[in-house]
Each structure stands twice: as structure tokens, then as C-alpha cells.
Amino acid sequence: MDRNTGVGGFEQSGHDVRLGVNLSPSQLQSGNLPATVATVLKETGFSPHLLDLEVTEDILIDDDDIARETFRQIQNLGVRIAFDDFGTGYASLTYLKKFSLDGLKIDKSFVRDLRADSDDAAIVGCTISLGRQLDLRVIAEGIESAATADLLERMGCEEGQGYHFGPPMPAAEFEQKFLKQGAMRPAGVVAPEPASAA
Numbered sequence: 001m002d003r004n005t006g007v008g009g010f011e012q013s014g015h016d017v018r019l020g021v022n023l024s025p026s027q028l029q030s031g032n033l034p035a036t037v038a039t040v041l042k043e044t045g046f047s048p049h050l051l052d053l054e055v056t057e058d059i060l061i062d063d064d065d066i067a068r069e070t071f072r073q074i075q076n077l078g079v080r081i082a083f084d085d086f087g088t089g090y091a092s093l094t095y096l097k098k099f100s101l102d103g104l105k106i107d108k109s110f111v112r113d114l115r116a117d118s119d120d121a122a123i124v125g126c127t128i129s130l131g132r133q134l135d136l137r138v139i140a141e142g143i144e145s146a147a148t149a150d151l152l153e154r155m156g157c158e159e160g161q162g163y164h165f166g167p168p169m170p171a172a173e174f175e176q177k178f179l180k181q182g183a184m185r186p187a188g189v190v191a192p193e194p195a196s197a198a
């Protein structure tokens with residue numbers, strides 16, 4: 001987790017920008033992740049409700065008890081836990097049942113050809129419906145066109161990320177482009193996460 005991104009300034013500028021940070025297995029297994037997250041939040045002044053920690057199946061597969069307790073402590077700070085790359089693993093549905101998660105991210109492999117592939121459209125539609133029934137935030141990855149963003153919005157997906165909104169960029173450039181007074185606002189499902197800050 002990079003403490004020197006300046007992301008706290010996004011919120012101070014009057015804009016609520018959600019930040020996604022990918023976790024590695026070693027971070028989860030270190031035993032001090034909740035304390036590290038609490039320290040970073042305190043040092044940066046970043047609001048916990050705007051932070052998503054993203055986990056993948058390889059993180060969850062090793063030790064269920066450690067993961068559950070770690071997630072509980074992090075969620076007690078007000079931070080959300082999101083299941084990244086949903087749909088690509090062998091036990092994704094099992095993890096939705098076993099772990100207290102706040103959101104899931106539909107893998108870009110299902111989004112890329114969403115408009116042309118009826119199977120992808122069916123999978124994405126079912127995933128959005130499942131997320132809603134489980135009260136989870138659903139985020140679509142890999143949105144590369146306005147048409148895909150519009151289709152996802154019609155399907156009920158309210159958040160997304162991808163090159164349609166903008167490529168990865170430094171935090172300062174993201175702030176200048178999207179958050180300054182009169183700056184361009186990204187159209188479609190949601191603004192991009194400032195990838196270089198993750």
C-alpha cells in the first residue's frame with residue numbers, strides 16, 4: 001500500500017473518489033494488515049468508506065480462519081472488502097458464502113466481448129443479479145467503450161472501470177483531469193480508479 005500517493009487530497013477537494021487497492025497473499029498472511037490499514041488511514045486522512053481492499057481467490061484459498069478474522073477487523077474500520085476477478089476461479093460462489101464481502105468485480109474477460117457474445121452477456125447479467133440479491137456492490141472491469149458502459153448500466157451495473165474512462169495515470173494527473181473545477185467528467189458507469197495509487 002503506497003502511502004505517498006496524495007490520494008487524501010481527492011476527498012479534501014470536495015469529490016468522493018473511491019480507491020481500490022489490490023492485496024497480495026503475503027499482506028494477508030502478515031498478521032498486521034488491519035493495523036497497517038488503520039495507520040495509513042490516520043496518516044493520510046483518507047475516509048475508510050472510500051477505500052476498497054481487493055482480494056482474489058489465491059488469497060482466500062490458504063487459510064479461511066485468518067482471512068475471515070482479518071476481513072472482520074478491516075471492515076470494523078469502515079473499509080470494504082471486494083472480491084476481484086470474480087468468475088475466473090473454481091470456487092468463487094463458495095467464497096461468497098464463506099466470507100463476509102462487500103462487493104465483487106466482474107472479470108474483464110466477461111466484459112470485453114459483452115455486446116457480441118450472448119454467453120458473456122448471460123454471465124454478466126446473472127452476476128449483477130446475484131450481487132444485488134446478496135447486497136454486494138458490483139463493479140465491471142475492462143470497459144473499453146461507451147456502448148459497453150451503457151449496456152452495463154442498463155443491465156443494472158452501477159460501477160465500472162476501464163480504458164473507456166481513461167488509462168492508468170499518476171494521482172496528480174487524475175486530480176487535474178477529473179476533479180479540478182471545470183475538469184472533464186468521465187461519462188458512463190463510474191470514474192476510473194486512479195490505478196497508480198493502488
